[in-house]
Amino acid sequence: MKRIHLLSPRLANQIAAGEVVERPANIIKELVENSLDAGAARIEIDVEQGGIKLLRIRDDGHGIPKDDLPLALSRHATSKISTLDDLEAVSSLGFRGEALASISSVSRLTMTSATAPEEGEAEQAWQVEVEGREMAASIKPAAHPKGTTLEVRDLFFNTPARRKFLRTEKTEFNHVDEYFKRLALSRYDVAFSLRHNQKVIHSLRPAIRNIDKEKRVAALLGPKFIDAALHIDAEAAGLELTGWVGLPTFSRSAADMQYFFVNGRVVRDRLVAHAIKQAYRDVLYHGRQPAFVLYLTVDPALVDVNVHPTKHEVRFRDGRLVHDYLFRTLHKALADVRPDHQSAPTSLQGSGVLAAETSGLTSPALMANSQQRVTGIQAGEFSEQTRMSLLPGRNPMTGQRLGQTNSPAGVQEHLNAYQALSQPLNVGANVVTTEERVDPETGEIVTVQVENNQPQESDIPPLGFAVAQLHGIYILSQNEHGLVVVDMHAAHERITYERLKIAVDHQNVQSQPLLVPITISVSEGEADAAEQFADEFERFGVLLQRASPESIMIRQIPVILQQAETERLVTDMLADLMQHGSSDRIQAHRNEILGNMACHGSVRANRKLTLPEMNGLLRDMEDTERSGQCNHGRPTWTQMSMSDLDKLFLRGR
Ligand SMILES: Nc1ncnc2c1ncn2[C@@H]1O[C@H](COP(=O)(O)OP(=O)(O)OP(=O)(O)O)[C@@H](O)[C@H]1O
Numbered sequence: 170m171k172r173i174h175l176l177s178p179r180l181a182n183q184i185a186a187g188e189v190v191e192r193p194a195n196i197i198k199e200l201v202e203n204s205l206d207a208g209a210a211r212i213e214i215d216v217e218q219g220g221i222k223l224l225r226i227r228d229d230g231h232g233i234p235k236d237d238l239p240l241a242l243s244r245h246a247t248s249k250i251s252t253l254d255d256l257e258a259v260s261s262l263g264f265r266g267e268a269l270a271s272i273s274s275v276s277r278l279t280m281t282s283a284t285a286p287e288e289g290e291a292e293q294a295w296q297v298e299v300e301g302r303e304m305a306a307s308i309k310p311a312a313h314p315k316g317t318t319l320e321v322r323d324l325f326f327n328t329p330a331r332r333k334f335l336r337t338e339k340t341e342f343n344h345v346d347e348y349f350k351r352l353a354l355s356r357y358d359v360a361f362s363l364r365h366n367q368k369v370i371h372s373l374r375p376a377i378r379n380i381d382k383e384k385r386v387a388a389l390l391g392p393k394f395i396d397a398a399l400h401i402d403a404e405a406a407g408l409e410l411t412g413w414v415g416l417p418t419f420s421r422s423a424a425d426m427q428y429f430f431v432n433g434r435v436v437r438d439r440l441v442a443h444a445i446k447q448a449y450r451d452v453l454y455h456g457r458q459p460a461f462v463l464y465l466t467v468d469p470a471l472v473d474v475n476v477h478p479t480k481h482e483v484r485f486r487d488g489r490l491v492h493d494y495l496f497r498t499l500h501k502a503l504a505d506v507r508p509d510h511q512s513a514p515t516s517l518q519g520s521g522v523l524a525a526e527t528s529g530l531t532s533p534a535l536m537a538n539s540q541q542r543v544t545g546i547q548a549g550e551f552s553e554q555t556r557m558s559l560l561p562g563r564n565p566m567t568g569q570r571l572g573q574t575n576s577p578a579g580v581q582e583h584l585n586a587y588q589a590l591s592q593p594l595n596v597g598a599n600v601v602t603t604e605e606r607v608d609p610e611t612g613e614i615v616t617v618q619v620e621n622n623q624p625q626e627s628d629i630p631p632l633g634f635a636v637a638q639l640h641g642i643y644i645l646s647q648n649e650h651g652l653v654v655v656d657m658h659a660a661h662e663r664i665t666y667e668r669l670k671i672a673v674d675h676q677n678v679q680s681q682p683l684l685v686p687i688t689i690s691v692s693e694g695e696a697d698a699a700e701q702f703a704d705e706f707e708r709f710g711v712l713l714q715r716a717s718p719e720s721i722m723i724r725q726i727p728v729i730l731q732q733a734e735t736e737r738l739v740t741d742m743l744a745d746l747m748q749h750g751s752s753d754r755i756q757a758h759r760n761e762i763l764g765n766m767a768c769h770g771s772v773r774a775n776r777k778l779t780l781p782e783m784n785g786l787l788r789d790m791e792d793t794e795r796s797g798q799c800n801h802g803r804p805t806w807t808q809m810s811m812s813d814l815d816k817l818f819l820r821g822r
C-alpha cells in the first residue's frame with residue numbers, strides 16, 4: 170500500500186499548469202493580462218520559434234517591489250484580491266494567483282521588475298527565478314526601467330509528455346497571433362507590438378478616437394470586416410454594448426471572426442452565442458457565420474468570472490436579461506440597415522472612414538450611414554425622364570400588382586403627380602404628397618400626408634431614380650452619390666417577405682378570392698394534409714378546398730402574391746407544412762415558409778419593368794427593414810459613387 174504524502178511544490182504547480190498552459194499562446198494570454206492589470210500603457214511581445222523557444226513580454230506597468238518578487242512566482246499568491254467579497258466583484262483580469270507559478274514550473278522563467286523609485290532613491294531593478302522541486306526563489310539585482318519583463322524559455326523542457334503535444338512552429342505561432350488579436354482588441358488605450366523571430370508582425374499605437382479604433386480592428390482582422398460593419402453603441406438596463414457587427418453580406422463559412430468581451434475579458438459563452446445567432450437568423454444564409462467584435466459592460470458583481478481556470482467562460486447572474494438585451498440590440502441594428510440613412514438611429518454610425526481610403530465598391534451600409542458625401546451631381550442634372558419617374562413610384566405594389574400601372578387609377582395618379590411636379594418647385598415651398606405605408610402596429614396599409622419643405626436637391630431619395638433596367642435583372646438608378654445597381658428579384662423578395670411577416674404577425678394577411686378557382690391534382694396524402702393544415706394555410710392567406718380524393722381547389726391567395734404562379738406556390742407550401750408537421754414546428758419555421766412564399770411572389774428575372782415600377786421598388790426598399798439583403802443574406806443593391814466611376818476611367822477631378 171502506498172502512503173499518502175504532500176506533492177512537491179513543483180509537481181503541484183505542474184499539475185495546475187495542465188489546466189491553463191497548453192501551448193505558448195496561453196502563456197501570452199496570462200502574461201499580457203498581468204501587464205494590463207499592472208496598468209501598462211505599452212506591451213511588447215517577442216516570440217521565437219512559435220513561442221516554444223522563447224516568449225518575452227515587456228511592460229511599463231507599476232512593477233513589483235523587491236520583497237514581493239519571490240511571492241509573485243509562488244502558488245496562491247496574488248495582489249489582486251484578499252477577501253471573498255473581492256472575488257465576487259473582481260475587476261482585474263487575474264485573481265487566482267497561480268499563473269506565474271504554473272508557467273515557471275514547466276519552463277525556464279525569469280522575471281525582472283522595477284517600481285518607481287522613492288524620492289531621493291536611485292532606480293533599482295531586481296530579477297527573480299525559481300529552482301528545484303521546492304521552487305525556491307533567488308533574487309539578484311538587474312537593470313530595468315519601471316515596469317516588468319517576463320522571459321519564458323524552453324516551454325515543457327521538463328515535461329516531455331506535454332512537449333509532444335506542441336505542433337509546428339507555424340501552428341503555434343498562429344495560436345499566439347490569435348491570442349494577441351484578442352488581447353489587442355480588448356484594450357485600445359494600450360500600445361501593443363508583436364515580433365516573431367525578430368520580424369515585426371503587429372505594431373499598434375494606442376487608439377482613443379473611434380476612427381483609430383477602427384484602424385486597429387482593420388489591422389488585426391483585415392479592412393474588409395470593418396468596411397462591412399455596423400458600429401454598435403447601445404446602453405440599457407445597466408448593460409452597455411459597443412463594437413462592430415459585420416453586415417450579413419459579410420458572413421463567413423467558419424465562426425472564426427467572433428470576438429465577444431465581457432468587461433474587457435474575451436469569453437466564449439453559449440448564451441451569448443445563441444443571442445447573436447438569433448439576431449442574425451433572419452438575414453443570414455443558412456450555415457453562414459456572422460463576424461463581430463463586441464464589448465459588453467456589466468456591473469462586475471453581476472457576472473461570475475470564477476467558473477473556469479482559463480476564465481474563458483463566465484456566468485451571468487441574470488442570463489435571461491443579458492440574452493434579451495443582446496438579441497434586441499443586435500436584431501434592431503441589423504433591421505435598421507436600409508438605404509435611407511436618415512432612418513438609422515443615431516447610435517449607429519457607419520464605419521465609413523476607412524472605406525474612404527479604399528477604392529472599389531462601397532457596401533450598402535457604408536453608403537447608408539457614411540458621413541462623407543460624394544458630390545458631383547448638381548441639382549438639376551437630373552433629366553426630365555428621371556423626374557417623371559418619381560411619380561406613381563410612391564405607391565405601387567401595395568396591394569397592387571407590379572405592372573398594373575396602366576389601370577385607369579394608375580394613369581390618373583401618374584398624371585396628377587406629374588402635374589404637381591412640373592410646377593416649379595420653390596426652395597422652401599411646402600409640397601404635400603400622400604404616401605402609403607404599412608403601419609407597423611396593425612400591419613394595415615395607411616395613407617399618410619407627407620409635408621415636404623426641403624429644397625429640391627435633398628428630394629433625391631437615397632436610392633435615387635431609376636434610369637434603366639439591365640438584361641431584365643438589374644435596375645440602374647442615379648442618386649446623389651452616383652450609380653445604384655439593384656438586384657430587382659432579390660430586393661422584391663425581401664420586401665414581400667417583410668410585408669408577409671408583418672401581416673402574418675398581425676393576423677392580417679390581405680387575401681383575395683381568385684376569379685377562377687384553380688384545381689390542382691395532388692396525391693391523396695397531400696390532399697389530406699391540405700385539409701389538416703387548413704387553418705395554417707388560412708393564416709398565411711390561402712384558402713383551399715378539397716375537390717376530390719386527389720385534387721384540391723385554390724380559392725384565395727394573399728394579395729401581395731397575386732403575381733405568383735399559384736399552383737407552385739400552394740404545392741410548395743404544402744410540402745413545407747407537411748415537412749414541419751405539428752403546428753408548433755410550423756410556428757418555428759414560419760419565417761422559412763414565408764421566405765419561400767415571398768420567393769414565389771417576387772418579380773422574376775427577365776421581366777421588363779417600367780420606370781415607375783422600378784422607382785416604386787426603390788421607394789419600397791427605402792421603407793423596408795433589412796432591405797439591404799435578400800432573404801438569403803445576399804446584397805440587394807450596391808452603390809458606385811462618382812469617384813468610384815472616375816477611378817474606373819482614370820478621371821481626376
Ligand atoms: N507584469 C506585472 N507587473 C506587475 N505585477 C505583476 C506582473 N505580473 C505579475 N505580477 C504580480 O504577480 C502576482 C502573481 O501573478 P499571477 O499571474 O501568477 O497571478 P494573478 O494575476 O494574481 O492571478 P491569475 O492566476 O488569475 O493570473 C500578481 O498578483 C501581481 O501582483
Ligand SMILES: [Mg+2]
Pocket residue numbers: 199202203262263264268269
Ligand atoms: Mg495573472
